[in-house]
Amino acid sequence: MKALGTVAAVIGGILALLAVPLVVVIVGVRSGDRRFIRALTRLQRDVVNKGAMQVAGQPGAPYAVVEHVGRRSGTAYETPVTPIRDGDGWVIALPYGDETAWARNVVAAGSAVLRFDGERRAVEGVEIVPIADTALAGQQPGVIKLFGIRWAVRMSDAA
Template structure:
């Protein structure tokens, strides 16, 4: 068999295998995988922040204050607007620092579609509570990665 046919096949199998390992790791909430993804995400957050929150972008930014440091942070997120605020998918669970900061402060600012929204009453809720508010695509992502927790916030206005 020719190497020109074997190598692309091996590469494709490797990509499929890596993708399957990623999905399985996320569904099982693998601490090892989630730590690696969070580290990677933090390194590239500045790139994501360049367009997040701007008009027309599906990504937003949550502005929050560190529980211990008192520092202000900007974290890219994908907020899903609801009639009374936003729902944010938590694929890494509610234990991520930014979510814990928002919960501790009882408020934050979400920049979405070019507008700053002051939000309050943050709470962790299950999928069943927010399912009727979410677009079908969010349900697919939730099912694929077995997301169980969502952060729901209410407009402060």
């Protein structure tokens, strides 16, 4: 019986160690602290996105790719995103706020290419909108509330 208590304590400790980074991320994102957000977006760009880009845009993949051009640099970029259908277009949550670089680039250009489920789609009419005004509000209310997400990018399929 004592061995079970020790195993339970070890498992509990491991779970606590795994929960701490998640809590830090949630609190940091909700706080809107620019230094924290910058550090987190660098980590995402340099580590997480590299893995996501291995499958993003392919048939059946959970991620799509937004192809866009830097508004000042003119450099071509590819950013993995998770869009959902919203009427005749798409919406993408902006958990790091409305100053997210890829979103600002796409809004400035007014158009982009969305690679989703093995297809390249031209999109236009790009705008940043309150997330409450999108299909995401009804589909992911728990995540939106947990992270305090206020903004989303809305874009329409090009004619």
